Structures are given as structure tokens and as C-alpha cells.
Amino acid sequence: MKHIEGAEKIRQEFPDILHDESSFESGVPESVYFPETADDLRTALSAASAKGMKVTFVGGRTGTTGGAVPEEGNCAITFSAMNRIRKVEHLDGRPVLVCDPGVTLEEVGRFLQSPAAWPYKVCGSESLGNEGFFYPPDPTEATAQLGGTVATNASGARSYLFGPSRRHIAFLELMFANGDTAVVRRSADNNTPWNRKVITESGSQILVPPLPYTSPGIKNASGYYNSPDMEAVDLFIGSEGTLAAITGIGIFLHPKVRIVSGLSFFGCDKGAFDFADFLRNENSVAAIEFFDGGSLSFIDRYRNRMSGSFPEFPVDSKAAILWEYIENGLGNFENEMEKWEEALLDCGSSFDSTWSGFEDSENKRLHNFRHALPETINGIIAQNKRSCAGIRKIGTDSAFPAGRFRNCYKEMMRLINKSNLTFAAFGHLGDYHIHINLIPYSADELSKALGLYDELMSLAISNGGTVSAEHGIGKIKKKYLAAMYGEEGIAAMRAVKSSLDPQGMLNPGNLF
Numbered sequence: 001m002k003h004i005e006g007a008e009k010i011r012q013e014f015p016d017i018l019h020d021e022s023s024f025e026s027g028v029p030e031s032v033y034f035p036e037t038a039d040d041l042r043t044a045l046s047a048a049s050a051k052g053m054k055v056t057f058v059g060g061r062t063g064t065t066g067g068a069v070p071e072e073g074n075c076a077i078t079f080s081a082m083n084r085i086r087k088v089e090h091l092d093g094r095p096v097l098v099c100d101p102g103v104t105l106e107e108v109g110r111f112l113q114s115p116a117a118w119p120y121k122v123c124g125s126e127s128l129g130n131e132g133f134f135y136p137p138d139p140t141e142a143t144a145q146l147g148g149t150v151a152t153n154a155s156g157a158r159s160y161l162f163g164p165s166r167r168h169i170a171f172l173e174l175m176f177a178n179g180d181t182a183v184v185r186r187s188a189d190n191n192t193p194w195n196r197k198v199i200t201e202s203g204s205q206i207l208v209p210p211l212p213y214t215s216p217g218i219k220n221a222s223g224y225y226n227s228p229d230m231e232a233v234d235l236f237i238g239s240e241g242t243l244a245a246i247t248g249i250g251i252f253l254h255p256k257v258r259i260v261s262g263l264s265f266f267g268c269d270k271g272a273f274d275f276a277d278f279l280r281n282e283n284s285v286a287a288i289e290f291f292d293g294g295s296l297s298f299i300d301r302y303r304n305r306m307s308g309s310f311p312e313f314p315v316d317s318k319a320a321i322l323w324e325y326i327e328n329g330l331g332n333f334e335n336e337m338e339k340w341e342e343a344l345l346d347c348g349s350s351f352d353s354t355w356s357g358f359e360d361s362e363n364k365r366l367h368n369f370r371h372a373l374p375e376t377i378n379g380i381i382a383q384n385k386r387s388c389a390g391i392r393k394i395g396t397d398s399a400f401p402a403g404r405f406r407n408c409y410k411e412m413m414r415l416i417n418k419s420n421l422t423f424a425a426f427g428h429l430g431d432y433h434i435h436i437n438l439i440p441y442s443a444d445e446l447s448k449a450l451g452l453y454d455e456l457m458s459l460a461i462s463n464g465g466t467v468s469a470e471h472g473i474g475k476i477k478k479k480y481l482a483a484m485y486g487e488e489g490i491a492a493m494r495a496v497k498s499s500l501d502p503q504g505m506l507n508p509g510n511l512f
């Protein structure tokens with residue numbers, strides 16, 4: 001197994017490991033391991049433990065909360081070399097793709113396009129055919145690894161219809177800090193409440209203490225999951241690497257669907273929100289993504305830096321919705337167009353003010369458009385950071401209960417406009433989950449943005465919203481997790497961690 005020792009060598013040979021997409025850094029580790037197998041991983045954990053080092057797990061580093069950022073003087077274990085697509089199994093008639101944790105979403109997508117053309121034989125893949133199946137979680141950034149997406153319970157645009165990663169996991173293979181392993185599976189009937197025991201492959205039974213809260217019924221990636229009908233596998237999904245390493249993943253594959261999409265432009269937020277209400281009552285809608293006026297101006301301003309070219313927006317566009325519709329043969333989009341045109345007109349838009357994504361190439365262009373915005377903002381932040389070291393993007397990730405969303409959005413806009421900070425609001429309107437991206441250009445603006453962020457989090461918590469709906473807490477949102485669950489909730493989460501990681505060795509500084 002490849003292994004780099006010594007902070008200076010790590011800084012020189014692998015500087016990328018010092019940060020993720022949040023631009024947050026926490027020092028230089030003393031050791032980095034690149035396991036290729038579970039046995040290598042056990043060796044790395046044991047070596048770190050012998051030196052009294054804590055360990056940070058590193059996936060594709062697309063995370064936005066510093067979760068994969070290692071700590072000064074400690075150890076990092078990166079999963080990039082545990083990257084085999086292993087086999088296809090069938091569970092209850094559903095195909096399950098079994099992968100190493102370092103397989104990226106891009107690789108899963110490419111494999112499913114043409115399994116027979118994969119560089120090595122994947123047992124059972126002949127049953128899939130070409131482009132017969134897909135894996136729904138799509139957190140925009142396809143370089144994310146399966147392990148990282150499971151650790152953060154990643155979502156994305158289509159989670160509006162298909163749900164977050166949690167819904168698509170058949171089983172997880174886990175390795176605990178002491179090298180012991182366990183496999184936790186989603187049961188077929190989900191009828192038996194979990195007895196809160198994890199049974200390891202060496203025969204140990206770990207009793208996991210209860211949590212005093214039920215996870216909110218809205219989109220959520222804040223803290224350990226807890227619900228009356230959960231199974232052991234649910235605890236590890238979204239646990240941000242604090243309980244165990246994910247060493248293998250079985251993902252449910254879904255029959256490929258044909259998607260028709262469009263980007264409809266509106267004169268104001270209200271028109272876009274009204275159209276989203278219409279879409280929520282329609283069948284077969286897979287995604288309802290929002291872009292505010294700030295996002296559109298941002299795209300206009302930085303058009304030349306974006307990957308992919310886009311036409312000019314219709315005049316007076318102040319908001320837009322990117323929608324996706326699944327054509328399944330029964331629900332043919334052409335049959336819906338008249339009703340949709342009427343709804344668009346009622347909301348101040350029309351099909352004339354819509355870029356269509358009816359062909360695959362057009363669909364891809366709209367997908368690129370969605371991806372280009374956060375990527376460009378992250379690029380601007382990196383540039384601002386060069387002139388002012390501490391600068392980072394301050395981005396909200398709150399989802400709200402449906403009935404509170406519009407008032408909360410109005411209040412968020414009031415607070416943000418008062419601050420005079422540059423911002424762009426976009427994201428998953430279908431789930432009442434819009435990311436507010438505050439873009440500081442100076443130390444002064446950074447401190448203003450952090451103060452404003454506190455106010456936005458208080459607003460979310462006091463209205464039954466979440467502090468993270470999909471990115472997780474990592475190292476930079478801990479105080480908000482504490483505000484959301486209170487001291488009792490955090491103490492109970494710590495007890496859960498102690499039961500599975502008694503030395504507190506895994507992913508120090510994440511969550512609490």
C-alpha cells in the first residue's frame with residue numbers, strides 16, 4: 001500500500017489532501033495511507049493507533065463542510081485506491097451493484113452505460129444490458145466517491161423524486177477503529193424494529209445507546225439518523241465517517257428512465273414559487289431546481305469562465321426553474337404540455353421563455369448549467385482567498401417545512417439584502433431546500449457573512465428547519481448542530497460514537 005510519511009513531504013507531494021471544496025484547512029497530517037484492500041485499511045488503522053494518531057477518512061473531497069479535511073499531526077486515509085466495481089447481485093429481484101468505497105459516481109454512470117466494455121470483468125454484469133439501469137443519487141459533482149456520498153447521505157436535484165442516498169443502499173460493509181468488521185443490510189420487509197445492536201464479524205455485540213430525538217421528516221443530513229423504523233444500516237448512512245470506515249457498498253440500481261427537462265424563466269421569485277407548487281402536484285416530476293436573480297446575474301457576469309456555453313436569458317428574467325419530467329411511456333410529456341403552458345402563463349412565464357431539454361444533448365446542457373453555477377462560485381471564492389487568506393464561501397443548506405418556506409425565504413431575503421453582501425440563492429426548491437451562497441470579498445465581509453449565517457440558522461431552527469439537508473455538518477457547522485439538537489441530543493450522539501469508536505479515533509472534529 002502506498003504511504004506518505006512526514007508533514008513536509010505530504011505538503012509537497014499531496015497538497016490537495018489539505019482541503020475539500022469548502023476551502024477549510026486544519027493543518028498538515030503526519031501520515032497518509034492509500035489502502036487498496038480492507039486488509040490494507042486494517043494495517044493503516046492499526047499503525048495509526050500504535051502511534052496514538054487519530055484518523056480522517058478522505059473520499060473525493062467534494063464535500064463542502066471540511067469533513068474530509070485531516071488534522072494537523074494526525075493521519076489521513078484516502079479511499080482513492082479502493083476503487084473496484086466488484087459484482088452485480090440480485091436482492092428481491094432488484095439488481096445491486098457492489099462497489100469499493102472509492103468508486104466515483106462518474107464511474108458508476110460510465111459503467112452502467114456499457115457494462116460489457118468495462119476494462120475488467122464485473123461478475124453478473126451481463127444481466128444489466130447497455131444503459132438499462134441508473135443510480136439515482138446525483139449530488140451534482142460526479143467526482144464524489146460512493147463512500148463519501150453514503151457518509152454524507154448525499155442528495156441532489158433528483159432526490160426530489162428518488163430520495164437521498166439512504167433510500168438506495170442495500171448494504172454497507174464497515175470497518176471499526178479496532179479493525180473489526182460488520183455488514184449492515186437493508187431488510188426486505190423492514191418490519192422488525194432494530195434492537196440497537198451491531199454484531200461484528202468477530203462475533204462482538206455492540207449495544208448502541210438510544211437517541212432522544214426523531215430525525216425531522218423533512219430533507220435532513222444533520223447528525224445521526226434516528227427514527228422508530230430505522231435499521232442498523234441507517235445509523236451509518238450520514239454518520240460522516242465518525243463511527244466506522246465504509247469499506248464496501250451495495251447500491252440498488254433502477255431501470256433507466258427517459259428524462260425531459262426545461263429551464264423556465266420568470267419575472268420574480270413568486271412566479272417561480274407558484275410554478276413549483278404546480279409541479280409538486282404533477283406526477284412524474286423528478287426535479288424542481290430554483291435559481292434566483294442573483295444566480296442569473298452571476299452566470300451572466302462569469303459566462304466566459306463557465307464550462308459549456310449558454311444563450312442569453314430572456315429579457316427581465318429574475319428567477320428560473322430547472323424541471324425534469326420522467327417519460328415512462330404512460331406519462332408522455334406531449335400530453336401534459338397544454339396544462340403546463342397554462343400554468344407557466346399563470347406564473348408569468350411560457351414555453352417561449354423556456355430552454356428545452358427534450359433531446360439528450362439539450363438535457364446534458366441543462367445539467368451542465370446546473371453544475372456550472374456552484375462550481376463557478378467556488379472558483380470565485382478560491383480567487384478571493386488568494387487576496388484574503390481566511391475567505392471561504394458561506395453557504396446555507398437548510399430545508400424548511402412546506403408551510404413555513406415562503407415566509408422564511410422572505411425573511412432570509414430581508415436579512416441578506418440588509419447586509420449588502422453579494423449572494424446567489426439556488427437549489428432544490430422541490431424539497432423547500434434552497435442554498436443561499438454568501439460570497440465575501442474581504443475579511444470584513446467574511447465576518448459580516450458569518451454573523452448573517454448565524455441569523456439564518458436561528459431562523460431555520462426556530463421554524464422547524466434543518467441546519468444541513470444534504471452536505472452534512474463536517475467541521476464547520478458544529479455549533480449549528482448543537483443549536484438544532486441541544487445539549488442532550490449532542491451528549492447522546494457522543495454516547496453513540498463512544499459505543500462504536502471508544503478511543504474517539506475516527507474523523508476527529510466532525511459533527512461535535
Ligand SMILES: Cc1cc2nc3c(=O)[nH]c(=O)nc-3n(C[C@H](O)[C@H](O)[C@H](O)COP(=O)(O)OP(=O)(O)OC[C@H]3O[C@@H](n4cnc5c(N)ncnc54)[C@H](O)[C@@H]3O)c2cc1C
Pocket residue numbers: 020021056057058059060061062063064066067068079101138139140141143144145146147148149150151152153154155156157240241242244245246247371374375470471474507510
Ligand atoms: C459543485 C458541487 C455541487 C454539489 N452539490 C451537491 C448537491 O446537490 N447535493 C449534495 O448532497 N451534495 C452536493 N455537493 C457536496 C458533495 O458532492 C457531497 O458532500 C459528496 O457526497 C461527498 O463525497 P466525497 O467522496 O467527495 O466525500 P469527501 O468530501 O471526501 O468526504 C465527505 C465525508 O465523508 C467521509 N468519508 C469519505 N469516504 C468515507 C468512507 N469510505 N468511509 C467513511 N467515511 C468516509 C469523510 O471523512 C467526510 O466526513 C456538491 C459539491 C460540489 C463541489
